[in-house]
Amino acid sequence: MIRFGPSGNSDSFYEEGFKSSVQMPAWLASKGLNAYEYSCTKGVKVGEATAREIGQQAESNNISVSIHAPYYINMSSEEEDKRENSKRYIMETLQVAKWMGAKRIVVHTGSTSKLGREKSLELAIQVLKETLQMSDAAGFGDISICPEVLGKHNQLGTLEEIMEMCKNDERLIPTIDFGHIHARGLGMLNSQEDFEKVIDYIENSIGKERAKRIHCHFSRIEFSKGGEKKHWNFADKQFGPEFEHLAPVLVNRQMEPVIICESRGMMAEDASEMKDIYYGILENQNLF
Numbered sequence: 001m002i003r004f005g006p007s008g009n010s011d012s013f014y015e016e017g018f019k020s021s022v023q024m025p026a027w028l029a030s031k032g033l034n035a036y037e038y039s040c041t042k043g044v045k046v047g048e049a050t051a052r053e054i055g056q057q058a059e060s061n062n063i064s065v066s067i068h069a070p071y072y073i074n075m076s077s078e079e080e081d082k083r084e085n086s087k088r089y090i091m092e093t094l095q096v097a098k099w100m101g102a103k104r105i106v107v108h109t110g111s112t113s114k115l116g117r118e119k120s121l122e123l124a125i126q127v128l129k130e131t132l133q134m135s136d137a138a139g140f141g142d143i144s145i146c147p148e149v150l151g152k153h154n155q156l157g158t159l160e161e162i163m164e165m166c167k168n169d170e171r172l173i174p175t176i177d178f179g180h181i182h183a184r185g186l187g188m189l190n191s192q193e194d195f196e197k198v199i200d201y202i203e204n205s206i207g208k209e210r211a212k213r214i215h216c217h218f219s220r221i222e223f224s225k226g227g228e229k230k231h232w233n234f235a236d237k238q239f240g241p242e243f244e245h246l247a248p249v250l251v252n253r254q255m256e257p258v259i260i261c262e263s264r265g266m267m268a269e270d271a272s273e274m275k276d277i278y279y280g281i282l283e284n285q286n287l288f
């Protein structure tokens, strides 16, 4: 089934008097949402007891949890110790996922600075392969690693690069961040047809079955020459892309992605808005 939820905790969660992520799954269920991306972007700091508690809450409230791994992972670094550390950070994130019952972890693969894109991609694929072996050996084989399409030109992670990575192992699920694609393409997603092309490319790269289950990030985004600048809220309508252009594609192709909203402070509210848009189209279609 398709799922909608926020990345991290909305401002309104705290304004309503809640304090801990342990309370998030029940809060999300009360808002009609069913996904939650727990953030370890600044480091894997959550302890086992808290992680297990969030996991139990998520299970009893039918919330599917994913975890965003640290931003400083760099699988394409020219320095071997940085690549080794990257494996370790992914393994630490997988451990938390295991405790939390999360089935997906989202990773930024790295940068392309000195080595050029091709060599960087080669290194990242090698690190991913080795990490998958380590993950299997540690008993984390049921958790998917989801490399993310990134928004800045100097980052490794164009749609094409992420597809090349994911071709290497069936268990790799791409994280398609539509804001990032829009920013990298300097505002390239402006119609349903533009989104169709992206989904076509994914289907042709990794097959329809896996394409149906992609992990998605969606938010409005500001960009400049170098790509991504800043995430905005759905109310900030001067920035694209529009979920109204993606929703019919998801409905028509009967896709079942997890859609995570990365708005600023309003991520749960904006996830609900996406859910409403999606089910509005679905119901309309069933009428005819």
Ligand SMILES: [Zn+2]
Residues within 6 Å of the ligand: 068, 106, 108, 148
């Ligand atoms: Zn990300």
